[in-house]
Amino acid sequence: MIHLLRVPIIRREEPAPGHVELWLQSPELATSTPGQFADVVTEGMLRRPISFSRIDRANHQVAMLLQVVGDGTRWLAAQRPGTMLDVMGPLGNGFLPPAPARDWCLVGGGVGIPPLYAAVQAWGTHTASRPTVILGARDQQLLLLVDEFQALGCVVEITTDNGTRGRRGTVEAPLCDWLDSHPDGQVYACGPTPMLASVARLTQGRTGIFLALEQRMGCGIGACLACVIPGYGVSGQAGYLRVCTDGPVFRSEELIFE
Amino acid sequence: MIHLLRVPIIRREEPAPGHVELWLQSPELATSTPGQFADVVTEGMLRRPISFSRIDRANHQVAMLLQVVGDGTRWLAAQRPGTMLDVMGPLGNGFLPPAPARDWCLVGGGVGIPPLYAAVQAWGTHTASRPTVILGARDQQLLLLVDEFQALGCVVEITTDNGTRGRRGTVEAPLCDWLDSHPDGQVYACGPTPMLASVARLTQGRTGIFLALEQRMGCGIGACLACVIPGYGVSGQAGYLRVCTDGPVFRSEELIFE
Amino acid sequence: MKLSVNLPRGLVLKNPIVAASGTFGFGPEYKDLVNIGDLGGVSVKGVSPEPWPGNPPPRVWETTGGLLNSIGLQNHGVEAFCAHDLPFLRDTGTAVIVNIIGHTVEEYQRVAERLAKEPGVSALEVNISCPNIKQGGMSFGHDPDQAYLVTQAVRKGSDLPMMVKLSPNVPSPAVIAEAVQSAGADMISAINTLVGLAIDKERRRPALGGTTGGLSGPAIKPIALRVVYEVAQRVKIPIIGMGGITTASDVVEFLMAGAHAVMVGTVTFQYPRRMQEIVAQLPDELLRWGFSSVQEAVGAALPSKRGGLFDALT
Amino acid sequence: MKLSVNLPRGLVLKNPIVAASGTFGFGPEYKDLVNIGDLGGVSVKGVSPEPWPGNPPPRVWETTGGLLNSIGLQNHGVEAFCAHDLPFLRDTGTAVIVNIIGHTVEEYQRVAERLAKEPGVSALEVNISCPNIKQGGMSFGHDPDQAYLVTQAVRKGSDLPMMVKLSPNVPSPAVIAEAVQSAGADMISAINTLVGLAIDKERRRPALGGTTGGLSGPAIKPIALRVVYEVAQRVKIPIIGMGGITTASDVVEFLMAGAHAVMVGTVTFQYPRRMQEIVAQLPDELLRWGFSSVQEAVGAALPSKRGGLFDALT
Numbered sequence A, B: 001m002i003h004l005l006r007v008p009i010i011r012r013e014e015p016a017p018g019h020v021e022l023w024l025q026s027p028e029l030a031t032s033t034p035g036q037f038a039d040v041v042t043e044g045m046l047r048r049p050i051s052f053s054r055i056d057r058a059n060h061q062v063a064m065l066l067q068v069v070g071d072g073t074r075w076l077a078a079q080r081p082g083t084m085l086d087v088m089g090p091l092g093n094g095f096l097p098p099a100p101a102r103d104w105c106l107v108g109g110g111v112g113i114p115p116l117y118a119a120v121q122a123w124g125t126h127t128a129s130r131p132t133v134i135l136g137a138r139d140q141q142l143l144l145l146v147d148e149f150q151a152l153g154c155v156v157e158i159t160t161d162n163g164t165r166g167r168r169g170t171v172e173a174p175l176c177d178w179l180d181s182h183p184d185g186q187v188y189a190c191g192p193t194p195m196l197a198s199v200a201r202l203t204q205g206r207t208g209i210f211l212a213l214e215q216r217m218g219c220g221i222g223a224c225l226a227c228v229i230p231g232y233g234v235s236g237q238a239g240y241l242r243v244c245t246d247g248p249v250f251r252s253e254e255l256i257f258e
Numbered sequence C, D: 001m002k003l004s005v006n007l008p009r010g011l012v013l014k015n016p017i018v019a020a021s022g023t024f025g026f027g028p029e030y031k032d033l034v035n036i037g038d039l040g041g042v043s044v045k046g047v048s049p050e051p052w053p054g055n056p057p058p059r060v061w062e063t064t065g066g067l068l069n070s071i072g073l074q075n076h077g078v079e080a081f082c083a084h085d086l087p088f089l090r091d092t093g094t095a096v097i098v099n100i101i102g103h104t105v106e107e108y109q110r111v112a113e114r115l116a117k118e119p120g121v122s123a124l125e126v127n128i129s130c131p132n133i134k135q136g137g138m139s140f141g142h143d144p145d146q147a148y149l150v151t152q153a154v155r156k157g158s159d160l161p162m163m164v165k166l167s168p169n170v171p172s173p174a175v176i177a178e179a180v181q182s183a184g185a186d187m188i189s190a191i192n193t194l195v196g197l198a199i200d201k202e203r204r205r206p207a208l209g210g211t212t213g214g215l216s217g218p219a220i221k222p223i224a225l226r227v228v229y230e231v232a233q234r235v236k237i238p239i240i241g242m243g244g245i246t247t248a249s250d251v252v253e254f255l256m257a258g259a260h261a262v263m264v265g266t267v268t269f270q271y272p273r274r275m276q277e278i279v280a281q282l283p284d285e286l287l288r289w290g291f292s293s294v295q296e297a298v299g300a301a302l303p304s305k306r307g308g309l310f311d312a313l314t
């Protein structure tokens, strides 16, 4: 059930330079599954899609971790506790939890990291093994939630393009290592499309690989067909899938990357 | 000399319901003549033309008395002391002072009243007789600056359309009376165009009748030819005159009202 | 206040607020959020005889006061529409307007014939902004003769109330309106989007996957009002006006310019309930400007209603 | 960074920022506020052979992100312009572009001939959005043949560098661009305003004295970019782009879409010094997107520069 809500900001933090995390009080949003998102009114013509970095059902709270990239996120990041936001959600399909007996690994880049954190929070303790988390960024300053993942008991591997922290390079190398040592492992990935394309390529033939995509959106609820990406529909035919309602989380075999 | 200025609001008052008076600190604007105006940046695409209600050369201050009629004036009226406004001015031609030996009368309606008050402030004490001020409004609530005119020693006559204060009706009746008893009197008028048309008709044949007009403006400095009204140019030919630079104050014989 | 609008061939809208094609999906998408039965009507996204794939993403881009879209008329074809979408809409109690598209005159006629057989369709809206693939891709809506032929074919295909939707990308949409009126159109809807483009400086290419896109939203309202105002003086059939409407005040402007009803599009993305809010506010807004019914406002700013004052100096 | 732009027939702009016709008067109006010599050029308001009175007021009306104007090309004629205005501009050190208008082909030619004799004119800009009174008032800019004839006549009348200014109110401005190129135009300027209308609900009539007006400002930027992008692929002559520019970032978009220089209009009313600010910021803005000169950015988003990537999926 999708709701149109006015929800208060109850807490605001700045976890990294240019990033702001906003806690919202909302029983409706707190029913979300990790990977789902909300669409928020800012100042532009369209709402802005933002995932949940934390989902606290017990306390009826969710959080959003924003990177300031343009006018909409700048406006949102400037809001203070007490402000009411105009939010539509929860939207889209979230991640399915890992199969009880299978190992799992999370691969995140940039603002793809927050929904993965929500996933580990939700399932971290009910699974076969503690998950491995591979985080990539251009620079160490852009890494998000490293300590939080560690606090949940995850094995965290870091890569930076410029080598300022962890391995120099992309997430591909540590992911290859992990895949080699976990032949039946499942992967959850969220981040820039080229990263997701790598993950899809490296995991080809496996099942239980979930990728969360981004696309520019219009309506956020499946009506406008703006947010499409190439993939295979229910019929198995190649065509366009909607990130807002068919996703944002897809099984890798549903998607077509060129 | 026209200036592009950032000037601070130093005082803010609410002289009547829906009206706000803002005092600005600016040596440049304080050189203005009564009847001149400034063009202020608000939120729209165009600046908003506003006259000065007070010009205090000694203290380098001017005031603007605003009626809230739309988004621009609403924004301006909401600004607080300390805010810097983006103001262009002084603009246009002001009133010429009355001839030393002639009686004078001021006829004002709505937001046409403030510049007349600036005029009396500037000249009130240097003239043959204390001026008569005829103020018209739809309702007594919309009358501006009555006490202030009286404090300067003016004879104030009031008309309201609904009879809630002073004579019921328009400014025409008291103006006719005044004109009858002051055959050589000069008139200064500012207000809605139909009121100015009446003044022009009733004063036909007289000299020294000054009318301050309003028109929707583009540039405010004579470049776009948006703010025109029908009249006679320097050549004496009928055509369009610019309110922003040929006016806003015109001699009545320059104007054509139909 | 009576808000209902009577249109040709018995089409009745319970109020003059209709969801614009392409912004309200094929029917069920907004059902969690909008009480669809409260709307005057819903015009569904364009439906073609066979499925159309649409354009590559990205498909939307924001501009000042506007939205560019290059959806490219993606739809799963008239059969799927009749099977999966129409049954939902039919039961909502709103007028169901099916926006139809084709690449040839025959394709338009085929969709119209198919829909004529299907219960629950209140009216057809013929979108003539599609490229005519038999005539080198030039839009049907850019040429009065082409527009005439499409309208005539749809008229042959169906007895449903039919409106033809004008493109604003021509010097005189009123000429197209005259052509479709004479070909049997019952109503005009106007306007469709204006062709625009945005640059993605980072990728050094046009921002939209479809290169150009259609501009909608408040930015185009003055153009929409101009088209409605001009068309209203050239045809006798009613006009459904649209383009940039976001408030009840905007609706009154379109009525005064000559529209009998309006469609509301882009604003729904940001405020899904705005159409319902407008319906609720419309009576007060009409009264505010001195109108005691929708009908009274229609054309109130047209020269014919203003007794020749039209070109006088203010 | 080198900002100067070399254009046909020896026209050199010291930078690519030119004041758009009709928004900077006839020259001296902004002299208290703007250092005119810092601008790449000034295009003066349209000049006709005889004085034109213009339209009744009101002549401007704000819209979302845009401005409607119905000035109606008021001007005091070419003789008064040469006597009173040109001498001022000639001495400012900026390129003086004279926007010329007429109601017949002969009128355009007459203004061009008169200006060809006058020292200090850097270029002519032929505004073909005027109604052709010999052909029933249809705009010269809406028909390639009419546009051809006007351009040819101006070419006959003068050897000055000449640009023809396109109307966006046609399905394909590129077709008009091809016509004027073949008639001898040295450059294209684009776009002029779009025809719009506003309703004054209080007076129950169109808001503008001229009924309809021209829409300018950020609202039309996507349409302007589309026209520049399309024209750049159809003609070989340089384009001066405009429509809704308010920042150096906008300028880079127009350059990437294929413009060699730009004109800046409506924003000047609100921020008279914005053009100078843009000139100052342009080098940094170009560097930010990886360009080390104006020339490098020109057409960077065109398919020809993108090695066929153009229609690929993102």
Ligand SMILES: Cc1cc2nc3c(=O)[nH]c(=O)nc-3n(C[C@H](O)[C@H](O)[C@H](O)COP(=O)(O)OP(=O)(O)OC[C@H]3O[C@@H](n4cnc5c(N)ncnc54)[C@H](O)[C@@H]3O)c2cc1C
Binding pocket: A037, A044, A046, A047, A048, A049, A050, A051, A052, A064, A065, A066, A067, A068, A069, A070, A071, A072, A073, A074, A111, A114, A115, A213, A214, A215, A216, A217, A243, A248, C061, C062
């Ligand atoms: C399902 C989903 C989940 C997301 N979760 C997060 C999150 O948790 N934290 C976070 O910081 N960001 C997230 N994003 C990205 C976020 O939506 C964009 O950064 C934001 O919309 C940019 O808006 P802006 O006005 O600041 O930037 P501008 O560049 O000014 O935006 C202009 C336009 O681009 C759109 N846009 C720009 N970038 C993106 C993008 N990457 N994806 C979709 N639309 C985009 C905007 O919605 C808007 O229409 C998510 C995106 C999607 C689709």
Ligand SMILES: Cc1cc2nc3c(=O)[nH]c(=O)nc-3n(C[C@H](O)[C@H](O)[C@H](O)COP(=O)(O)OP(=O)(O)OC[C@H]3O[C@@H](n4cnc5c(N)ncnc54)[C@H](O)[C@@H]3O)c2cc1C
Binding pocket: B037, B044, B046, B047, B048, B049, B050, B051, B052, B064, B065, B066, B067, B068, B069, B070, B071, B072, B073, B074, B111, B114, B115, B213, B214, B215, B216, B217, B248, D061, D062
């Ligand atoms: C020379 C001059 C002096 C003025 N002095 C004062 C004054 O001292 N105090 C005061 O309250 N008002 C004054 N006005 C009127 C004031 O400019 C308008 O009320 C104001 O521009 C309305 O803007 P808005 O955004 O609130 O209203 P909106 O109605 O939203 O404005 C829309 C547009 O209309 C224009 N506009 C609306 N009404 C007028 C008008 N009457 N004259 C000119 N443009 C208008 C606005 O500039 C804008 O372009 C003066 C006008 C002029 C021309």
Ligand SMILES: Cc1cc2nc3c(=O)[nH]c(=O)nc-3n(C[C@H](O)[C@H](O)[C@H](O)COP(=O)(O)O)c2cc1C
Binding pocket: A218, A224, C020, C021, C022, C023, C044, C045, C046, C067, C069, C071, C073, C099, C127, C165, C191, C192, C193, C215, C216, C217, C218, C220, C242, C243, C244, C245, C263, C264, C265, C266, C267
């Ligand atoms: C995303 C989107 C998709 C659209 N799809 C269609 C369509 O399929 N058929 C059609 O006739 N119009 C379509 N339109 C145009 C709208 O119906 C409407 O004419 C236009 O958007 C102007 O109204 P607005 O400014 O209220 O949005 C679409 C508009 C948008 C924004």
Ligand SMILES: Cc1cc2nc3c(=O)[nH]c(=O)nc-3n(C[C@H](O)[C@H](O)[C@H](O)COP(=O)(O)O)c2cc1C
Binding pocket: B218, B224, D020, D021, D022, D023, D044, D045, D046, D067, D069, D071, D073, D099, D127, D165, D191, D192, D193, D215, D216, D217, D218, D220, D242, D243, D244, D245, D263, D264, D265, D266, D267
């Ligand atoms: C008030 C006004 C007057 C204009 N007058 C003319 C004119 O005389 N000749 C002309 O070719 N264009 C004229 N234009 C159009 C502009 O030169 C320009 O093409 C248009 O405004 C788009 O640019 P902008 O969005 O930066 O304003 C005028 C525009 C405005 C706003």
Ligand code: FES
Binding pocket: A216, A217, A218, A219, A220, A221, A222, A223, A224, A225, A226, A227, A228, A242, A243, A244, A245
């Ligand atoms: S954003 Fe409209 S369908 Fe996904």
Ligand code: FES
Binding pocket: B216, B217, B218, B219, B220, B221, B222, B223, B224, B225, B226, B227, B228, B242, B243, B244, B245
């Ligand atoms: S407002 Fe531009 S000339 Fe007066």
